[in-house]
Amino acid sequence: MIALGCYAAPHPGSAPRRPEKGLRMEHEKNDLVGRGIALWASERPDLDSSGKAVVGRLIRLEEVVLRSLNAVLQPFGLKYQEYAVLATLRVSGPPYRLTPSRLQATLLFTSGGLSNLLKRLERDGLVRRSTDPRDGRGVLVRLTARGQRLADEAMPRHAAAELHLLRMFEPQERAALARLLSVMMVGNAPELGPAPG
Template sequence: MGRRKNPPQSNSAQEIASSLARERPDLDPADYLHIIYIRRLGRLLDRIDNQYSLERFGISSSDARVLRALRRAGEPYALRPTELFRRLLVTSGAITKQVDRLAAAGLVERGPDPSHAGGFLIRLTDRGRDMADESLTKLAQAFPIVGEPSPLSPRERQKLAQLCEKMLNAVEDRMRLD
């Protein structure tokens, strides 16, 4: 007797919620459905970001995020490696590799940290700053939430941002307590 094939699985969040409700009727879908939506949305947006960054700039989206983090830092667009990996929620090893790639591409440079003997700063070059600016502008337009036609009104986008911030703050607070 041959092995029974499993039916193809749908990727929709509603399908996932329905199957979880069937298998775990003791759980309220309202308690986890938003997590499914946010996780799936995040993965899809990461794909869009990565595809755009590779096609337009020849760098990964994770490297583009380093450029944007340095740009957000303000003049002189420089941060210590520790500040970078904490802001981007990655390991120090990941930042080292990213900075190496970005420095080889002429987008960042390492320099001494005047406020910390023996330390150094990672600073955007002019080319890196221009790329960070263009990346942020074009990336915002590429996402379906912002682009035309947008499924969300300006008021809905503002409310979404407020709700996401509230959830993020709650998760970050919980992580600090554990």
């Protein structure tokens, strides 16, 4: 695996790096999913297994992406899910607080374990939970000053790691991929599309 910890955010105004062409030339012999598709075609030619070309790669890439992001976040003492909570609160704007349901609706992972995750972040002094003054039964999750500092430190490294994962694409290819994935995501899970209300 390429160590991403050494990657910093690009300097503002610096020219974008050209995609690394060697990465494209190596992809066929290193593509685990492509080899699997060939086996399916050989052993079960009666099935249209062309969906694996996309779905199989998405499943494989989830592990690759999370492993890479966790490597970048490790120096900050964070895993991706912990970082995601801090970053989501940070970009919500002052006063950097959300209800747990609003926070969950904005996160890119499912609700399982969110309560334990918030307990851990609160124990570490990164968030604070309090009663919602507008609803005595409700709870607000607020980023602490320490949590904000940590989020601000980690965000450039995280953004640079995301760009590094896409380094083999030209900007127009990246935009096309983003559009296609958006269509696939909203078409199959429309509840992931609307902004939280």
